[in-house]
Amino acid sequence: MAVLNEEQEMLRDMARDWATNESPVTEFRKVRASGEPHAYDKDAYATMAEMGWAGVIIPEDHGGSDFGFMSAGLVVEELGKTLTASPLAATTIAASAIVLGGSEEQKAKWLPRLASGETVATLAVDEGAHHDPSTIETSVSGGKLTGKKAFVHEAHGADLFVVAAKDGLYLVEKSDGVSLTTRKLTDQRSHADVSFDGAAADKLAGGGDSLLDDVLDRARVLTAAEMLGMAQQVFDTTLDYLKQRVQFNQVLATFQALQHRMADLFADLAQMRSAVEAGLQAVDGGFGVARAATIAKAEANRVMHKMANEGIQLHGGIGMTDEYDVGFYLKRARVLEASFGSSGYLKDRFAKLSSY
Structure with missing residues (x-):
């Protein structure tokens, strides 16, 4: 830690x-x-x-x-x-x-x-179903931005959008030329496709050519931090359930096979925490950010996916009922796993970073 x-x-x-x-x-x-x-x-x-x-x-x-x-x-x-x-x-x-x-x-x-807290803002990068900042088509002409962004988090409450265009990042206020189409995802949070039709845009001219990558790395480590909290809670909740639930006249936590599964999850959680905290520290230290952020999000994806699945399975069928909270974590996890890079995307990015 x-x-x-x-x-x-x-x-x-x-x-x-x-x-x-x-x-x-x-x-x-x-x-x-x-x-x-x-x-x-x-x-x-x-x-x-x-x-x-x-x-x-x-x-x-x-x-x-x-x-x-x-x-x-x-x-x-x-x-x-x-x-x-x-x-x-x-x-x-x-x-x-x-x-x-x-x-x-x-x-x-x-x-x-x-x-x-007067203003709420969000980042709008992707234009398709998968995270891929290399395929941005949004453009700016005469200070007016035109394009469409998909699956923008917290779009409905946002007053300001940081929008990725072909030639950099722009600030766009929610006003004329900005329209939202609600996307209902499994986590029941605010997501929308955002269309920009000649919206007034103010370019973020600093930060160099790597500005978008630098911002996305910060998005990855912060998303990974949320997933770390979720994974910890699923682990704690599942462990408490196993200590209370009785099956075949025995408490579930006494079954050795389940003890082994929880021990594996405990080890995964420790590894996830190490990766996420290393990513956050790298951002603050300004050294090795790209690699650390990629590892943090990739490890968060891996462990949270496994933790959510195991949490549901170890609860049994009731895990997916609305009465129990554990199912909510799986639904939120699936959305966050796809945000700012799936596991496949991040592994590919790490390989490219390591080849330099």
């Missing part, structure tokens, strides 16, 4: 207490039942912003705390444990794009609004 400083421990503990007491899975059920397109509790997100979580990676000069990605990952991990529906991760990823590539004017305009 990563060695945390006192501030990070306090931040993690605060996030854990709030998520456990104020945002358990029952709150996600309420959000789901509401049917609102933005699919999160706006009051809860305002509270997160008041606690400073929306500004963790934003410099102090622009209203943030500049605690870094490890700190942001700690918060997202705790929220992942309770499936808290919020645009925090999406906004943090978008904010990182502005921090890396924005002009002083762009930073002064947007970062304080993102840090305060």
Whole structure:
């Protein structure tokens, strides 16, 4: 496990207490039942912003705390444990794009609004069913952006889009020229195809040619952090169930075969944590980010997929009933596994990075 400083421990503990007491899975059920397109509790997100979580990676000069990605990952991990529906991760990823590539004017305009929770932002990159930033066709002419983005997270609640075009990243406000088509995915969160038809666009001119890759790597490690929290919760929930459930007049946890399966999952979880924390630390340290982020997301995909499947199977048929929470984690996991790179994509990327 990563060695945390006192501030990070306090931040993690605060996030854990709030998520456990104020945002358990029952709150996600309420959000789901509401049917609102933005699919999160706006009051809860305002509270997160008041606690400073929306500004963790934003410099102090622009209203943030500049605690870094490890700190942001700690918060997202705790929220992942309770499936808290919020645009925090999406906004943090978008904010990182502005921090890396924005002009002083762009930073002064947007970062304080993102840090305060006044503005919600998200990243819009992919244009097809699979993650592939090399096939972007969105273009900009005369300051107007035209194109279509698929499966954009938190699109309904977003006020600002960080959009990948052929020649870089652009800031596009939700206004004329921007339209959404809702996509209902299995996790019951906000996803949409977003069409841009001559929308006013402001280019992020800094950050160099690698800006998009740098932002995507940050998206990968933060997504992996959420999956780490989910995997930990599925493991803990499943272990508790095995200790309570009686079959053939014996507690399930006494069966050696099940003990072996849980031991394997425990080892996988430890390996996943190591990879995810290494990815977060690499972003903060600015060294070996591409490889570390690729490994973090690939390992998160592998372990979360296995953990979700085993959690369902070890619960038995009731695991997929709506009454039990464990099925929600599998559904969210399947969406996150495909986000910012499937396992196949990430393995291919790692091979290319290793050949340089």
